[in-house]
Amino acid sequence: MSDVIRGVLFDIDDTLFDYTSAERAGLLGTLAAEGLVAVFPSPEEAVALWRGIMEEEYARFLVGELTFEEQRLVRVSRFLGRTVGEEEATAWFAGYSALVNAAWSAFPDAAPVLEALAPRYRLGVVSNSTLAHQLDKLTALGLLAHFGEAAIVCSSEYGQAKPYPGIFLEGCARLGLPPEQVAFVGDKYDVDALGARDAGLRPFWLDRSGGAAGQGAGAPVDEGVTVIGSLEELVAELDAVSRRRSGHGRAG
Numbered sequence: 001m002s003d004v005i006r007g008v009l010f011d012i013d014d015t016l017f018d019y020t021s022a023e024r025a026g027l028l029g030t031l032a033a034e035g036l037v038a039v040f041p042s043p044e045e046a047v048a049l050w051r052g053i054m055e056e057e058y059a060r061f062l063v064g065e066l067t068f069e070e071q072r073l074v075r076v077s078r079f080l081g082r083t084v085g086e087e088e089a090t091a092w093f094a095g096y097s098a099l100v101n102a103a104w105s106a107f108p109d110a111a112p113v114l115e116a117l118a119p120r121y122r123l124g125v126v127s128n129s130t131l132a133h134q135l136d137k138l139t140a141l142g143l144l145a146h147f148g149e150a151a152i153v154c155s156s157e158y159g160q161a162k163p164y165p166g167i168f169l170e171g172c173a174r175l176g177l178p179p180e181q182v183a184f185v186g187d188k189y190d191v192d193a194l195g196a197r198d199a200g201l202r203p204f205w206l207d208r209s210g211g212a213a214g215q216g217a218g219a220p221v222d223e224g225v226t227v228i229g230s231l232e233e234l235v236a237e238l239d240a241v242s243r244r245r246s247g248h249g250r251a252g
Helices: 019-033 043-062 068-080 086-102 110-117 131-141 165-175 189-198 231-247
Strands: 007-010 122-127 152-154 182-186 202-206 226-228
Touching (some): 007 165, 110 231, 122 131, 122 165, 131 152, 165 182, 226 231
Parallel strands (some): 007 182, 182 202
């Protein structure tokens, strides 16, 4: 395998964009506005319930059991613990989404790292979402210019979700590079790191929690996966690969 890396593909949510914080702010703001905070034992338990329901119903969307809008409406009914009509659920989710969007924020290291990488690497995105939703997000965060729409692959339009190899390979094709020359950066260990590795890319698992996410603190990391705690560490790792390559001479 060639040790040169010429392109980098990124996950978005909880990699470039602080999804978890925005989701929490949106949910607690919605509960406060509707006087529902006291319905739950604690704010953190409310957030945990919402997140658990989201993961289950979003997984159904990814395999085609629900549309993007349907999974949102099902989540509302399950969270409120009662059957909610489409109109009410749509209004509830719209209010929640407005508060989430108001809390949208890129991680502080996202823009500087993309700016540092752009002159030397082809950059793209592979995301388990819809293209329209992620384009809106990247535009609002000021990150879209680092990629361009042509280099963004989303599962809804592609028809396959991570961790299946096809969507990773499509991302490589959009960059015009073979998978062994492409790094993939994501926060989910199984979906992002192992999925990218099994598709032949160079996986970088972004574990901002310092050991708790995905694998759990102290758990071993599979062969071929590089763990980073921040996007700045990604730059250092890529630079190290370049130095090793220079030390062995350049291929003609």
